[in-house]
Amino acid sequence: MKYPYFPGCTLYTKAKKLDDAGRECSLKLGFELDELKDWTCCGATFPLVNDQHITMSGPTRILADTKDQGNDKLVTLCSVCFNVLKRTNNVMLNDEERRAKITDFIERDYHGEVEVLHYLQLLRDEIGFDVLKEKVVKPLEGLKVACYYGCLLLRPVKEIGLDTMEDPSIFEDFIRALGGEPIEFPYKVECCGAFQAVHSMDTATRCSRDILRSAKNSGADVVITTCPLCQFNLDDRQPEIQKSDPGFSSIPVVYFTQLLALALDLPAEELGFERNLIDPLPILKEKGVIA
Amino acid sequence: MKTVISRSQVKGDFVSKVAEISGENFFNCYQCGNCSAGCPSVDEMDLLPSQVVRYLQLGLEEEVKSCKSMWVCASCMMCHARCPKGVDISKIMEALRVLRLREVGAEGHIDVTDFSDDYLARAPQIAMISGYRKFLPL
Numbered sequence: 077m078k079y080p081y082f083p084g085c086t087l088y089t090k091a092k093k094l095d096d097a098g099r100e101c102s103l104k105l106g107f108e109l110d111e112l113k114d115w116t117c118c119g120a121t122f123p124l125v126n127d128q129h130i131t132m133s134g135p136t137r138i139l140a141d142t143k144d145q146g147n148d149k150l151v152t153l154c155s156v157c158f159n160v161l162k163r164t165n166n167v168m169l170n171d172e173e174r175r176a177k178i179t180d181f182i183e184r185d186y187h188g189e190v191e192v193l194h195y196l197q198l199l200r201d202e203i204g205f206d207v208l209k210e211k212v213v214k215p216l217e218g219l220k221v222a223c224y225y226g227c228l229l230l231r232p233v234k235e236i237g238l239d240t241m242e243d244p245s246i247f248e249d250f251i252r253a254l255g256g257e258p259i260e261f262p263y264k265v266e267c268c269g270a271f272q273a274v275h276s277m278d279t280a281t282r283c284s285r286d287i288l289r290s291a292k293n294s295g296a297d298v299v300i301t302t303c304p305l306c307q308f309n310l311d312d313r314q315p316e317i318q319k320s321d322p323g324f325s326s327i328p329v330v331y332f333t334q335l336l337a338l339a340l341d342l343p344a345e346e347l348g349f350e351r352n353l354i355d356p357l358p359i360l361k362e363k364g365v366i367a
Numbered sequence: 368m369k370t371v372i373s374r375s376q377v378k379g380d381f382v383s384k385v386a387e388i389s390g391e392n393f394f395n396c397y398q399c400g401n402c403s404a405g406c407p408s409v410d411e412m413d414l415l416p417s418q419v420v421r422y423l424q425l426g427l428e429e430e431v432k433s434c435k436s437m438w439v440c441a442s443c444m445m446c447h448a449r450c451p452k453g454v455d456i457s458k459i460m461e462a463l464r465v466l467r468l469r470e471v472g473a474e475g476h477i478d479v480t481d482f483s484d485d486y487l488a489r490a491p492q493i494a495m496i497s498g499y500r501k502f503l504p505l
Binding site for chain 1: 387388389502
């Protein structure tokens with residue numbers, strides 16, 4: 077089974093490990109991510125005002141290409157791409173006036189025919205977590221995982237429709253299928269500071285500190301995410317957090333596909349863990365997840 | 368400080384424009400403060416999210432236009448998710464930002480030369496692209 081796949085710009089470069097592991101795991105699970113031809117960046121922001129259409133031209137073109145290449149679904153791994161494509165598709169589906177403006181401008185015929193899916197959603201709804209569980213070769217036994225959702229994978233809930241707002245469970249169910257132990261922590265749907273990482277660094281540092289402290293205090297060994305921006309903020313801010321709070325103890329932040337890959341027995345040395353600022357290998361070894 | 372509230376400001380062009388492009392009705396807000404309690408950026412804000420909405424209800428254009436809050440909003444949409452009246456403040460904050468960025472001669476709020484090469488080498492593209500879109504004139 078092939079699923080059309082949109083990697084996005086960050087997954088081709090700085091979040092290559094999210095992409096590599098996702099593709100490798102799909103083959104082990106019996107499906108293939110078939111990369112869209114001639115894709116461009118999605119623009120990384122969905123316009124929140126009603127009179128700004130130009131930033132939707134990029135994602136609309138991607139969706140129209142998906143349809144024209146004979147597909148009715150599009151899978152993403154990155155939460156930002158997922159949010160932008162999904163919300164743009166909702167506009168194309170439901171808002172006649174804005175659709176006409178955008179499709180006239182890019183000279184394409186598109187009416188929201190493509191269903192945008194996140195990889196996690198694909199695993200849950202198309203493959204099934206029960207099937208995933210059967211395919212696990214090396215269960216993540218004893219590993220306590222803080223499943224960090226962040227914002228864009230969930231909100232706005234009515235438009236995204238992946239899970240509930242305050243207490244989602246898709247990520248925890250995923251970790252349970254891998255044999256790991258998801259821990260509950262109060263900051264799982266809070267914001268990491270997002271693009272404030274290039275404007276108000278204090279916001280990104282404080283938000284990341286609160287999330288990481290919450291995860292650590294709840295007993296987590298590792299934090300997982302689906303978003304390269306969350307991964308960056310949560311990992312990269314830790315030296316700064318330590319400066320202002322010497323009692324803070326660091327915690328590794330990895331992509332969900334990296335843990336999936338370990339559970340499917342892909343070699344740890346090929347998963348790009350060396351690119352993490354806070355090295356996940358010591359805790360993964362201590363917990364017996366890797367040799 | 369004396370604050371003058373006038374009908375002309377409450378019904379003024381600025382407030383109407385913010386309402387129009389955000390698509391939000393400020394008068395749905397009854398000031399419960401859930402948005403401000405859940406906002407991750409309040410520590411860096413001068414006006415709380417609920418105060419921004421209150422000032423818009425009262426037509427206090429200058430106070431809202433010059434607030435820092437719109438620039439430290441991370442568009443995380445937690446305010447909207449927790450609003451009992453369904454007001455989406457992330458849209459209001461975006462409307463305030465774009466109106467400032469569309470002014471003639473508007474200046475950007477980030478400068479790529481402020482970042483070290485080391486930071487740029489580490490920061491993901493989505494951070495830079497969304498930052499440019501949120502903080503620079505189109």
